[in-house]
Amino acid sequence: MLETNSFFESVKKEAGISTPLEQFKKQITFSTLNDTEVFAAKVSANNPQEAKKIADAISSLAPSTIAEFKEGASLKIVDPATYPDQPSSPNVLLNTVIGLLIGLTLSVCWFILRDNFDLRIKGEEDIAEEYNLPVLGSIPAFTKEFSAKRRTELKQKRKGRG
Numbered sequence: 001m002l003e004t005n006s007f008f009e010s011v012k013k014e015a016g017i018s019t020p021l022e023q024f025k026k027q028i029t030f031s032t033l034n035d036t037e038v039f040a041a042k043v044s045a046n047n048p049q050e051a052k053k054i055a056d057a058i059s060s061l062a063p064s065t066i067a068e069f070k071e072g073a074s075l076k077i078v079d080p081a082t083y084p085d086q087p088s089s090p091n092v093l094l095n096t097v098i099g100l101l102i103g104l105t106l107s108v109c110w111f112i113l114r115d116n117f118d119l120r121i122k123g124e125e126d127i128a129e130e131y132n133l134p135v136l137g138s139i140p141a142f143t144k145e146f147s148a149k150r151r152t153e154l155k156q157k158r159k160g161r162g
Contacts, residue, residue, distance in 0.1 A: 001056075002030055002041075007065055014057035017050070028054065037077060048083045055081030 008025055011017075017132045041058050045051035063075035117143060121127055124135045140146075 002062055002065060007061070010061050011054060011057045014061060015050075015053040017054065028058070044088060045155075051084060052081050068076070 043051045
């Protein structure tokens with residue numbers, strides 16, 4: 001009864017909302033409580049004041065709308081609409097944890113894939129394993145420290161001869 005376009009249009013008009021009808025309908029959810037005739041209306045909006053306006057409009061229009069469909073229905077508001085203590089969304093902590101987990105998973109997958117598909121030869125062991133050939137010789141890696149050390153050794157040998 002309350003999920004009809006005419007009811008939603010009445011609520012929009014009463015609350016002074018200019019949102020398109022289909023989007024407005026998505027902001028409101030009705031649910032029954034414990035399989036009784038008591039129902040709850042939950043409203044989501046961009047700000048709490050707008051949500052309260054919509055909830056107040058629903059509470060003022062719902063009794064008369066239901067009475068039109070069901071004769072002899074006496075309806076009362078059990079709890080009036082209240083402002084929420086905190087926003088219903090976004091849940092920053094949950095979004096942060098989910099983002100962290102997704103980021104860690106993607107980075108681990110990236111490193112595993114990168115390592116598995118890396119075809120570069122990095123040392124003598126790679127040649128021996130990949131091509132099943134013996135290594136006859138290798139060129140050592142020369143670093144600045146190695147070069148400086150080698151130069152000092154050569155200088156000392158020359159001084160010793162002279």
